[in-house]
Amino acid sequence: xxxxxxxxxxxxxxxxxxxxxxxxxxxxxxxxxxxxxxxxxxxxxxxxxxxxxxxxxxxxxxxxxxxxxxxxxxxxxxxxxxxxxxxxxxxxxxxxxxxxxxxxxxxxxxxx
Amino acid sequence: xxxxxxxxxxxxxxxxxxxxxxxxxxxxxxxxxxxxxxxxxxxxxxxxxxxxxxxxxxxxxxxxxxxxxxxxxxxxxxxxxxxxxxxxxxxxxxxxxxxxxxxxxxxxxxxxxx
Numbered sequence: 001x002x003x004x005x006x007x008x009x010x011x012x013x014x015x016x017x018x019x020x021x022x023x024x025x026x027x028x029x030x031x032x033x034x035x036x037x038x039x040x041x042x043x044x045x046x047x048x049x050x051x052x053x054x055x056x057x058x059x060x061x062x063x064x065x066x067x068x069x070x071x072x073x074x075x076x077x078x079x080x081x082x083x084x085x086x087x088x089x090x091x092x093x094x095x096x097x098x099x100x101x102x103x104x105x106x107x108x109x110x111x112x
Numbered sequence: 113x114x115x116x117x118x119x120x121x122x123x124x125x126x127x128x129x130x131x132x133x134x135x136x137x138x139x140x141x142x143x144x145x146x147x148x149x150x151x152x153x154x155x156x157x158x159x160x161x162x163x164x165x166x167x168x169x170x171x172x173x174x175x176x177x178x179x180x181x182x183x184x185x186x187x188x189x190x191x192x193x194x195x196x197x198x199x200x201x202x203x204x205x206x207x208x209x210x211x212x213x214x215x216x217x218x219x220x221x222x223x224x225x226x
Contacts, residue, residue: 045217
């Protein structure tokens with residue numbers, strides 16, 4: 001069974017600074033997908049970024065980028081120029097086949 | 113992506129009653145799932161909703177407690193039966209498309225059982 005571990009229950013960052021959220025996973029699969037979702041206080045799950053395991057290039061979406069290390073089974077999220085609206089719970093997720101497995105989440109607070 | 117609408121968005125329910133949550137998508141999707149998120153916790157998959165057949169439940173979830181319907185490619189319901197305070201959670205509908213690998217989520221239904 002796949003497992004996803006987020007070792008940082010809480011993090012904080014100053015507005016305009018950069019922060020990195022960690023995620024590791026365990027799988028014997030070779031083809032899979034990794035995601036970061038954001039859950040603000042409204043509770044809706046919002047896709048931030050995704051990475052296909054067969055792609056060596058790290059995914060980037062505006063201020064959000066990942067550092068995907070397949071051999072190390074690591075998938076960290078970097079948020080540049082943090083904004084107050086980035087305050088949310090961030091979940092790392094692994095997909096192989098149809099189901100998603102989530103980490104426990106990291107609560108990120110952006111301070112003014 | 114898709115517009116995924118869930119109803120109700122929030123409800124307070126009496127112990128022992130049942131509540132049905134609806135999930136409507138604005139386009140046809142391959143996969144529909146139901147997740148539970150208990151207070152302060154991560155998301156746990158309840159079941160995969162299969163069109164025209166019985167849902168596939170994850171370990172720890174049973175059809176008598178969480179009956180699911182999926183009559184077509186755009187609609188599904190989840191019923192939480194005989195509710196107890198332990199069922200107080202956010203229930204989220206999620207979908208995947210014929211092509212593409214991303215799973216998208218509805219806004220969630222926040223249930224409080226008193």
